[in-house]
Amino acid sequence: MAEIRIDNVSRRSFIKTMGLATGGLMLQGSYVFAGDDKNPQQISLNAFIRITPDNKVTLIVHQAEMGQGAQTTLPAILADELGANWNAVIIENGLTDPAFKNPKFNLQFTGNAESIRTFHDILRNTAASAREMLKQVAANRWQVDSDSLRAENSYIVNQNGKKAPFGDFVEEAMKLEPPKEVTLKKPSEWKLTGNKSLPRVDVPAKVNGSAIFGIDVEIPKMLHAAIAMCPYFGGSIREIKENGVRQMSGFVALVRMPVVNPIFSNPPEHNKREGVAIVADTYWNARKCLDTLEISYDKGPNAEMDSESLHKIYEDTINGSTKWFESVKEGDAEAKIKDSKNTIKAQYYSAWQSHAPMEPMNATAHFKGDTIEVWAPTQGQEMAQIVLAKEFGIPVEKIIVNRTYLGGGFGRRLLADYIYQAVFLSKEVGLPVKVLWTREDDMQHDFYRPGTMQEFQASLNDEGLPEAIYTKLVSPSILQVVVNADYVFEGEGPSYPEGIKETPYHFENRLLHSYLLRIPPPSSVWRSTGFGTNVFALESFMDELAYKKREDPITFRKRYIADERSRGVLDAVAKASEWYTERKDGHFLGIALTHSFETFAAQVIEISIDDAGILDIHKITTAVDCGTVLDPGIASASIESGIVWGLTAALTSEINFKEGRTVESNFHDFKILGLPEFDIDIETVFVNSGAKIGGVAESGPIPVAPALCNAIFAASGKRYRTLPLKNHNIYTRYMSDYVV
């Protein structure tokens, strides 16, 4: 039997100095877990900033680092405003704190492209306040006016060049009342942010294997759990044949878990799934024990459900006498369309999708009786606290949720289902437990991006221009499981009308009817939220209208845009993509415009389709107006990432259902695009309009599917209104090798 290793990768080993090997700004920061720094000399000026008398400046990152660069740009904002020496700051992963709550939601979480657009001002004010307190102490001591001082490289400097470290003033500064008002630095004074690309803080550890993800957490005396959950929505475990598992090497416990996710279920009876866990000394022993069990299931009330029967529910809802929720009513679209002789109608559908982050769900927990400590790759630190408090009867302030690096989040890790399991099992066995899902567990027990269906109808006037637009939207809930609600949403589901309720366009007569579908598969938020599928429908339909008018798609869109920022990104993308330059080489262009997460983006995709029908994507040009781009390197990476995410969902990946459960189980049948596809020329231009800062991380994927389908229409005259495109036999030359 394998040796049980305890504490071999301790939390302490996480404290390390990082240096960059090549190029760019040298970064000598360190990165620590919250709670690791037991230095009594650390003085908190506020929830985000601590300084020691020996002038070590610690900046706390309150948002999860899941690839989007939060761990770099958020502390850079603080350091910039504080006047701290970036090369020497210590960057620490925050726990939960009231100051870390997103004020729009009164909740601490990472997602919805919130990190920069919500916290830019908060962080600047927080850091400016700390800076002014340090300056005030220095001013008193040096008997000068505080306004004559400045903060630079973690020193307070006076007009004569006399300077002293922050640490000299911090003890007195913390006794001051924070100033009621502070003057923020002008963008021209920013040194670390604002059109400057910093080397990412997390990159060195991510290229040498030392970055600690949830799966890498080691706690003394920790045991390991492998689990099996009933794969049938609403089903249950009928029987478990143990087959001598209790005599197997490393076996510790066999635990029936009452339900997988006791809190979040919509409707409750559909989501109630039983599970069983094996706790063992090592993960592999737990897996071997689990594989020894013979588990049979009762399929429950949804045994007949499959993709076809679900799709029929969508169609019947769209076409039937549905009790619609009136999401938008402007003018009188219904009457206009009824009276018109010239109408156009189109129906769109986007398939179900799995998050499939590369790191499968996992969490480590120690239930200590009256306290709980958790180590998890989570986007929802406070949601986890709320769930655990409710389930285990322990107050939130006695629940510590340590956040590791996340091996992808994409919305999946807002939920606390896997964290609950780790705590439940730790309580059962009385020792810390790490629970690790397999890829199959992860894909079969995801809370999916639901399939959504949209119908667009327009009446056209004598010039062939739309005078009224009537849209129907059918979608399961997106946010029901994310919010800690004891109630079930009625009427309009939050997030699901995004991109179709408020659009970049203005039409005088507009009606949006929506319907919140209640069906068994669990659904939740997925990178691009409601925008992803709705914008596919809207921007495809805009293209259909432009074609009907036989007008250039950009010229047509400009007739209806409601904001000058839309014009800005349309012009920028037209220029960068050479939209108006005629292609002679069989290349065709498609465009899509979006306004999402307070960011405007327009994207042009250039393609060709060869005689064999193979799709070649040549160039993807995106113009982004997020107000001010703080770090163009990270923002460009985010757009590139979004393009891959969007293309994967547009072309290949989908989740299907059969006999009341999910069909796909791993990357052999949930197909995600690989590296060969991406010899595409990707160009991203930022339009710095100076407007309020918007989010970028979720904006990237949104225009991809409609821009691609519009390009395919331009090239072939074929309009595809359902995704993914592989179901229409649209393949790239690489996909044809691996798509079944």
Place this chain on the structure above:
Amino acid sequence: MIEFKVNGKNYSVDDDPDTPLLWVLRDSIGLKGTKFSCGRSFCGACSIHVDNEVVRSCSFPVKYAEGKSITTIEGIGTEEKPHVVQKAWIEEQVPQCGYCQSGFIMSAVRLLDINPNPTDEDINNSITNLCRCGTYYRVRKAIHLASEMKKQSE
């Protein structure tokens, strides 16, 4: 006991011979840089070198490692002396969430060992790892850069 070398050091382990090498490396030896993702050698997150061949360690029983020389992400370079591929990865700022990157880097190191000047097509044919953040575009750039850097240093 099964004996082999990892990153130049000798190890003997008493794990079940059928245990995937991934879990021996991670849990018995304590090298956590090699990651578990699909468990069926589809994605490459667990890629390592066994006697200079790229192996997906999630599907490689430890018994086949007997007498072999294994290299993991921890063995190709250090923070102070990074491998040229790691340098290129930093220069191009490739990682996002970072979870799959050890596997990509191990695949790229091997590619450049056997083909110091790979074309795009060579890269397509040999880097079959999956990344959900979509770092592919920068992975390709970083491999070309590493190839250039390697030539310059020779």
